[in-house]
Amino acid sequence: MLNNETIKIIDRFRDIGWIPEPEAKRLFQTAGLNVPKYIWAHTPDEAIEFAHRTGFPVVAKVVSPRVIHKSDVGGVIVGIDTDERLEKAYYTFKALDGFNGMLVEEMVAGQELIIGAKIDYQFGPVILLGIGGTGVEVYQDVTMRMAPINENDVMSMIASLKGKDIIMGFRGGEPINVKGLTDMMTGFSAMIINLEDHIQSIDLNPVICSRDRCIIADARIILKEALR
Amino acid sequence: MILDRKKMNLDPIFKAKTMAVIGVSSQNDSHPANVIYNKNRFRYPLTVYPVNPKGGTIKRESLYRDISEIPDKIDIAVIAARADFVPDIMKGCIKKGVGGAVVISGGFAESGKKDIQKQMVEMAREADFPFIGPNCLGVYSPHKIDTLFLPAERLIQPPSGNVAFVSQSGGVMVDNMVKFTRQGIGISVATSIGNKALIRELDMLNYLAKDPETRVIVFYIEGFEKDEGRSFVIAAKECPKPVIVMKGGRSQEGIKTVSSHTASMAGDYKVFSEVLKQYGILEARNEMELSSYCEALSSYQRCIKGKIGIITVSGGHGVVAVDNCSDLGLEVPQFTEATRQAIKANLSPSIQSIASLANPIDLTGSALDDDFLAAANVLVRSPEVDCLLILILPYSPGISTELGARISHVCKSEDKPVIAYIPNEDKYAMLIEGFELNKVPVSYSVEGAVLMAKALRRDEKC
Numbered sequence: 291m292l293n294n295e296t297i298k299i300i301d302r303f304r305d306i307g308w309i310p311e312p313e314a315k316r317l318f319q320t321a322g323l324n325v326p327k328y329i330w331a332h333t334p335d336e337a338i339e340f341a342h343r344t345g346f347p348v349v350a351k352v353v354s355p356r357v358i359h360k361s362d363v364g365g366v367i368v369g370i371d372t373d374e375r376l377e378k379a380y381y382t383f384k385a386l387d388g389f390n391g392m393l394v395e396e397m398v399a400g401q402e403l404i405i406g407a408k409i410d411y412q413f414g415p416v417i418l419l420g421i422g423g424t425g426v427e428v429y430q431d432v433t434m435r436m437a438p439i440n441e442n443d444v445m446s447m448i449a450s451l452k453g454k455d456i457i458m459g460f461r462g463g464e465p466i467n468v469k470g471l472t473d474m475m476t477g478f479s480a481m482i483i484n485l486e487d488h489i490q491s492i493d494l495n496p497v498i499c500s501r502d503r504c505i506i507a508d509a510r511i512i513l514k515e516a517l518r
Numbered sequence: 519m520i521l522d523r524k525k526m527n528l529d530p531i532f533k534a535k536t537m538a539v540i541g542v543s544s545q546n547d548s549h550p551a552n553v554i555y556n557k558n559r560f561r562y563p564l565t566v567y568p569v570n571p572k573g574g575t576i577k578r579e580s581l582y583r584d585i586s587e588i589p590d591k592i593d594i595a596v597i598a599a600r601a602d603f604v605p606d607i608m609k610g611c612i613k614k615g616v617g618g619a620v621v622i623s624g625g626f627a628e629s630g631k632k633d634i635q636k637q638m639v640e641m642a643r644e645a646d647f648p649f650i651g652p653n654c655l656g657v658y659s660p661h662k663i664d665t666l667f668l669p670a671e672r673l674i675q676p677p678s679g680n681v682a683f684v685s686q687s688g689g690v691m692v693d694n695m696v697k698f699t700r701q702g703i704g705i706s707v708a709t710s711i712g713n714k715a716l717i718r719e720l721d722m723l724n725y726l727a728k729d730p731e732t733r734v735i736v737f738y739i740e741g742f743e744k745d746e747g748r749s750f751v752i753a754a755k756e757c758p759k760p761v762i763v764m765k766g767g768r769s770q771e772g773i774k775t776v777s778s779h780t781a782s783m784a785g786d787y788k789v790f791s792e793v794l795k796q797y798g799i800l801e802a803r804n805e806m807e808l809s810s811y812c813e814a815l816s817s818y819q820r821c822i823k824g825k826i827g828i829i830t831v832s833g834g835h836g837v838v839a840v841d842n843c844s845d846l847g848l849e850v851p852q853f854t855e856a857t858r859q860a861i862k863a864n865l866s867p868s869i870q871s872i873a874s875l876a877n878p879i880d881l882t883g884s885a886l887d888d889d890f891l892a893a894a895n896v897l898v899r900s901p902e903v904d905c906l907l908i909l910i911l912p913y914s915p916g917i918s919t920e921l922g923a924r925i926s927h928v929c930k931s932e933d934k935p936v937i938a939y940i941p942n943e944d945k946y947a948m949l950i951e952g953f954e955l956n957k958v959p960v961s962y963s964v965e966g967a968v969l970m971a972k973a974l975r976r977d978e979k980c
Contacts, residue, residue: 406780412747491781
């Protein structure tokens, strides 16, 4: 069942048809999935104060209901390590269409994956896993299963990716935290079953996985067309 | 719109003893209804009654003006009349207590007349009256019933067997049945469900899962209704018989610009294909895969892990088979020294020193029938492999026409699938039949033989 906060967030974004990042992340956070520490800053000072608390470097992203693919408009800056650069990022984003503040997050390092969901007409909720990042549609190394999925499904999904060795540790590289990934995917699957009537598709891209944990670094929720 | 599947009994349709053909013409003997009437009246063990409201006679028999006039209980009504008349005809069938119907006629939802079709479905549901179609070829079961309106002399009819074929398209079904015949694949029942207004894939799956004559179930599907695919795959996973699906319509419709990566990458076909795999359903992507899967599964329904032992008389064929196995993720494990020695001990002295006993085993062109038997005897009992591929090139002088039957008998002694490759030439028919009459599948290409092995390793279901 959906909690009130989730319903409130969905209702708020019905007219634009998708849920932008800070709220999308909050939705996953309330479902118990890992997201980075973040702040939705409306002044440079708020951003700087957060960075001092969490520690540099940080990532800054534009918040705008008019920007769905942030990287395409220069709306993501990673590796920010000084007050000045953070402040500069704020004013750069301020010039973008529909600017409504700046998201500042802790930097997370690891393997970039994509976890997605789609409500398929014939099969209902479907979960996707693949090698993520901005090149996701170039490599198309993805696999999907009908939800709900269990731990065995996640293992078979990893095994069916061309990039499975990257996930499991390749040439001395560290394997990712498979338990963290499995927990995230089964939790996400359970959440999608509840969201079926409200969403069209979801991208968690990238989900950044290291030896220690898996974290949703970016999220985008596309609402069902009929609800828009 | 959920069908109460428990109440509908499809036996009157597929195991009919009495048939009424509605729409038979006294003037035009090539009318579809006449083709159906003539076939079933003269060639099948059914009692058949022709019906036409205009009356008249056909082949010295009177046409009944209405189904209610028939002095017999009717199992199946085959309706080949104009769409507008069909709801009334169906009402008459229900009133008479007919067991079920096949509606051959077109001109319903597919040409915009959704209302007539809807009316029929509501009526049928109300009365628990099963009907196939409309806009379909209906049902075919060798030596039992045939509602295909295609003249018998034009068709090649597959023998009776254990493969059931359910198709959204009549043409795809008939064409594949013709090809199945050539491959020696027998049919238990085939049905084209057309517009699938009432009886749909899931109903057929549930029915065929319990049909004692069916051991393999094949579907040609173009698409499901909303969430219908979900119920179908769940039922297929529970079905104890292997299910094969051939999907028509794989091209992806355009994706709207404001969308997610997931929506763009998880297209309709991609999802369809991956979900089939997830639920242990075999997807046949072309006719060669379809016939290979059907032939193999009709002989062997038990799953294998996919450790293949290969016996050949040509090193090149062994190499090609290993390549194909590797492409399809099948393993060709090396044999232990004990296995090699056991085989070697029984080979003819002339090939003992020249045969290669790795996997593939290359018996060379000097091999005799007994050498095949020696190798097969050891491998069917060895836990190192769970399936045997025997590549036979009948050109070498030591191979006789009895080899097929002899190997088959060896294989029957153990519960291990054996698949043969033999070139498809009339000259080698007796060799081929020696296998096929003993239910050992034969492929006419090495690639096909490996596809057969792949069919037995039904991934996640195993």
